[in-house]
Amino acid sequence: MLDFIVRNVQIVDGTGSPWFIGDVGVAAGKIVKVGTNLTVTAKEKIDGTGLTLTPGFIDIHSHSDFSLPIDGSAESRLLQGVTTEIGGNCGLSPAPVEPERLDMLKKYAGFLTQDLAWDWRSFGEFLTAVETAQPAVNFASLVGHGTLRVAAMGFADRPPTELEMNHMKRLLYESMEQGALGVSSGLIYPPGCYSNSDELAEVASVVAPFGGYYETHMRNEGDDIIQSIEESAEVGRKAKVPVQIAHHKVVGRYNFGNSKYSQARIMALRSEGIDIVCDQYPYIAASTTITTIFAHWAHEGGVDGLLARLINPETRARIKSEVLSNMDRTGRRFDDILIAGVSGEANKRFEGLTVTEAAAQAGKEPCDFVMDIVVEEKAGVAVVTFGMDEADVKHIMVDPLTMIGSDGISVPLVGPGKPHPRTFGTFVRVLAKYALEDKIFTFEEAVRKMTSLPASRARLLERGLIRPSFAADLVLLNLNTLADRATYADPRQAPAGICKVWVNGQLAVSDGKIAPTRAGQVLRLCR
Structure with a gap:
């Protein structure tokens, strides 16, 4: 007997093929039947007439590795249909760590979290901590090259010694044995920005025998x-x-329109035999730490080194001069930077304001305001930054090589700050706005970009499709009401039109409400 069957539903199976009307039966966490007018018995029968069933969405680019060990409920993920998250992106992961340099990593990750227990050392121990939190979504992760570099050599602005390189490679090899998907780099952030391509290639070569991949900011x-x-x-x-x-x-007003060149180069590289693809979030604003505004040299030594330079009058003056010069060169403005989150109560009043607006309230020049709030918050300032063009967003999105990733983090609907709306609306926004409203591609193609395509890249071989023997990660949608409601001013809003979500065959969302069952699994890459 089946656990449940969804009958007479429009099935979008994740392959990109046209939808069809049929039935889908689930038992023991797996899809066991897909067909028409199935003659089976089931404990629960769900009438799917007028509704659409898709595979659960796979967020190929998440930072929930910094939140799931604290709160596994994954509310902002499930309510938009995400059933699997892949963390460890942009060169930053919570593991592996070396105890003598753990404090440096904790301080640097402060813009993402202040609450992690950090009671692990190896990558495997970190995955166990995620399992202990009983996540409501499936979770897999890369290892951050920046995290490896901190463990081996801190925030030193130099090439690694042979000993330090071997240290990084050993930690990565152990992490791959413990189930990591691959390695990532964040080359605008310290310490990744201090590395060159030879270093990155030598580190990344460790994941090759495991079938892992290299992700790069x-x-x-x-x-x-x-x-x-x-x-x-x-x-x-x-x-x-x-x-x-x-x-x-493509970032910067002077670069608007250049996506046609970047996408063409990616296609050309594939024709040369390089397996290279990309992911994207559907917004014209990014989100990161405000400290990326400062030159790389200012970050040497980690957060403590940066704060010392911002306090010292001589180095502060140099930092300010370089910030203003760079903004003038690139056309960037303080009006384009929105303060998304801080930890200190005194600065909470600035959340949701642009740097220009917040500086005016504080009675300071914008660049001085930025440097002061970084010192006050010990670098723990998250921002939303505008600097992309909608035409470029669409041009990149429509490319068959582009998959969807939020670059967001799992958080509750009710909470502090004003996170980027991508945290709450990425996947429904792609479906509702770009597929159904703007019609830049079919709904089926949009679903492929967030199901089978990321599953293939991450080697999640039994997820991403509605197919017998695959995991029963499923989303039931009403296309007539499907809408993304998260905004920059009011981001903590769930989308409309998500009727039900199942994770490994267990009901996770019903009519916009989180179910009590947490059926997520930690997924480990095996040779």
């Missing part, structure tokens, strides 16, 4: 985007691993 997404794509491909070529370009975008 590229060194530049503006003036030098083509060079950055070339560097990404060179790392993959040397390491003999697939390459995933993170949140592909």
